[in-house]
Amino acid sequence: MPSFDALGLDPELLAAVHAQGMFTPTPIQVQAIPVALAGRDLIGQARTGSGKTLAFALPVLQRSASRTPAALVLTPTRELALQVTSVFRGLVAGCAMPVVGGTPYASQRKALARKPRVVVGTPGRLRDLQTRGDLDLSGVDVVVLDEADEMLRMGFQDDLEHLLAATRPDRQVLLFSATMPPATRAVADRILTEPAHLQVEGQDLTVHHIEQRWLRVPAAHKVETLHLLLLDAPEGTALVFANTRVGCVDLADRLGARGLAVERLHGGLDQSLRERVLGRVRRGEVAVLVATDVAARGIDVSHIGLVVNADLPESPERYVHRIGRTARAGRAGLALSLVTPKQKRRLREMASALGVDIAQGEVPTGGAQQRRRRVELQEELAACEAGPHALALVRRLVETGRSAEQVAAAAVALLARQRGLELDPADDDVLPDWVRPVVPREPGEDVDAVQIVVFAGKEQGVGAAELVAALGARGIPPTRIGRIRLGKRQTQVGLAAGAAEALAASPEELVVGERSMRWSVGSG
Numbered sequence: 001m002p003s004f005d006a007l008g009l010d011p012e013l014l015a016a017v018h019a020q021g022m023f024t025p026t027p028i029q030v031q032a033i034p035v036a037l038a039g040r041d042l043i044g045q046a047r048t049g050s051g052k053t054l055a056f057a058l059p060v061l062q063r064s065a066s067r068t069p070a071a072l073v074l075t076p077t078r079e080l081a082l083q084v085t086s087v088f089r090g091l092v093a094g095c096a097m098p099v100v101g102g103t104p105y106a107s108q109r110k111a112l113a114r115k116p117r118v119v120v121g122t123p124g125r126l127r128d129l130q131t132r133g134d135l136d137l138s139g140v141d142v143v144v145l146d147e148a149d150e151m152l153r154m155g156f157q158d159d160l161e162h163l164l165a166a167t168r169p170d171r172q173v174l175l176f177s178a179t180m181p182p183a184t185r186a187v188a189d190r191i192l193t194e195p196a197h198l199q200v201e202g203q204d205l206t207v208h209h210i211e212q213r214w215l216r217v218p219a220a221h222k223v224e225t226l227h228l229l230l231l232d233a234p235e236g237t238a239l240v241f242a243n244t245r246v247g248c249v250d251l252a253d254r255l256g257a258r259g260l261a262v263e264r265l266h267g268g269l270d271q272s273l274r275e276r277v278l279g280r281v282r283r284g285e286v287a288v289l290v291a292t293d294v295a296a297r298g299i300d301v302s303h304i305g306l307v308v309n310a311d312l313p314e315s316p317e318r319y320v321h322r323i324g325r326t327a328r329a330g331r332a333g334l335a336l337s338l339v340t341p342k343q344k345r346r347l348r349e350m351a352s353a354l355g356v357d358i359a360q361g362e363v364p365t366g367g368a369q370q371r372r373r374r375v376e377l378q379e380e381l382a383a384c385e386a387g388p389h390a391l392a393l394v395r396r397l398v399e400t401g402r403s404a405e406q407v408a409a410a411a412v413a414l415l416a417r418q419r420g421l422e423l424d425p426a427d428d429d430v431l432p433d434w435v436r437p438v439v440p441r442e443p444g445e446d447v448d449a450v451q452i453v454v455f456a457g458k459e460q461g462v463g464a465a466e467l468v469a470a471l472g473a474r475g476i477p478p479t480r481i482g483r484i485r486l487g488k489r490q491t492q493v494g495l496a497a498g499a500a501e502a503l504a505a506s507p508e509e510l511v512v513g514e515r516s517m518r519w520s521v522g523s524g
Contacts, residue, residue, distance in 0.1 A: 003025070004024075004029075007029075007034055007037075008033070008298065026054075027197065028046040031200065032055040036056060041194065041195040043192065044198045045200070057150060058341055068139065068143050069119040071141065072119050073143075075122060076122070076156065078102060079295065080147065080272070081120050084120050094464055098113050099119055099121030099125050102270060105128075108134075115523055119135070123156040133300050138167070141170045144174045145174070147177060149179050152187060164191055168515055173195075210459075212358045213338075215337070215349055217340065222310060223255065225363060226308060229336060236284070237284065238288050238289070239289050241309050242292060246387060248264055248265075248290050248292050264426070281301060293322065305334065305431075309335070312337055313350075316354050356399055358401060377415070377416065381412070402472040450499075451492055452495060453490055455520075460519075463486070464486065481493060
């Protein structure tokens with residue numbers, strides 16, 4: 001890999017790059033910077049977090065003329081515009097100005113009057129200012145479309161084409177995108193002139209560097225599952241995605257009610273609050289952030305160790321952008337998707353479109369969290385210095401006939417009960433009632449061909465795992481068991497036809513746990 005010194009950059013820009021501790025460019029920077037410096041249009045396709053902002057910022061600053069503004073950078077969101085602006089300003093102080101919604105027009109007009117060299121903004125606000133005569137784009141030499149796929153998906157095509165029409169006819173266009181769906185390709189063909197197409201990685205590799213798993217979780221159990229996942233999340237910020245603003249608020253509130261420290265980020269927040277939350281995320285002060293797709297576009301930090309799709313995204317492109325928030329700067333990253341039974345087909349189609357294999361993961365039991373909390377309690381007790389009053393109380397209890405060990409055990413049990421901590425390791429790995437063991441089925445076999453009713457349910461403490469074990473004791477493997485619907489006093493179980501016949505041939509009651517329970521075929 002060559003150094004920045006070999007890419008044809010001016011000494012001033014090289015010094016600025018080196019001052020930030022950067023000496024070796026990323027693959028997209030190696031390919032894009034020389035092409036952009038040569039004045040050629042280009043399409044740069046590389047995954048999120050690959051360093052594409054610097055790949056266009058350096059040539060833009062080197063090639064931009066004295067006209068103001070000489071360069072226009074379009075981004076899909078306010079957060080991303082502010083992030084890109086900070087990259088430009090890190091290279092040349094005061095060279096760039098953000099133009100985004102949520103900021104008073106008067107202050108933006110005043111800033112534009114100071115003639116910034118580079119204007120970075122969202123299409124809607126830029127078009128408003130250009131139409132009102134506050135933003136003159138006639139001298140723009142270079143236009144950058146950053147995350148073009150997302151801009152088009154958000155409906156900014158008309159604004160984008162209006163702004164391009166206001167620039168110089170011979171301007172250079174640099175288009176960067178993590179994915180190239182047909183709509184983005186069509187726009188690129190229309191507005192770029194004989195572009196160089198730089199594809200650092202194939203589309204199938206845009207998420208290949210991230211460990212990905214999916215969990216089968218009914219919608220009603222998403223919050224409890226997510227809670228357990230977050231309790232055992234790796235260090236850093238865990239980023240949780242919801243599809244809607246309402247869903248984002250609801251999820252953050254419900255996780256907060258379970259004792260987690262949660263921040264939320266969605267398009268309905270005012271700009272000052274959004275910047276406060278993003279600032280806390282960048283400083284590593286946020287453990288869990290629940291966000292919508294649009295609001296998360298400005299998050300570019302290396303300490304996001306876990307991304308969770310609480311809601312499955314609507315397209316493969318959104319999936320790429322979401323999980324690309326983790327595994328940055330060479331770090332490990334994990335992406336989990338909570339998938340309801342009805343969404344399994346959409347997940348398969350998305351994985352096929354991306355050319356990746358997303359393995360099914362195990363629903364957490366909370367066991368690891370319980371074990372860790374027991375260790376923490378033990379360490380806390382070992383470090384605690386008992387005062388004279390506590391020792392006096394223990395002596396009085398010992399005088400009643402109890403041993404010091406019994407007194408200490410009682411105190412630990414009371415403390416654990418107050419904290420909701422299970423002391424029995426046997427309870428660690430008990431699966432939730434709605435989880436069935438994941439076992440491959442026979443090809444083409446209908447495992448719900450026959451319904452049986454077991455005359456017991458949640459009120460009797462019956463769970464799906466116990467029923468599977470009871471049927472297994474009668475010679476019916478999990479591969480021939482279908483859906484289990486737990487009710488209060490009755491439970492419906494789907495079985496393959498042959499399995500139901502074998503069960504009916506020996507009509508004794510099912511032994512679930514240590515209890516015998518009646519059952520019948522049909523609705524009961």
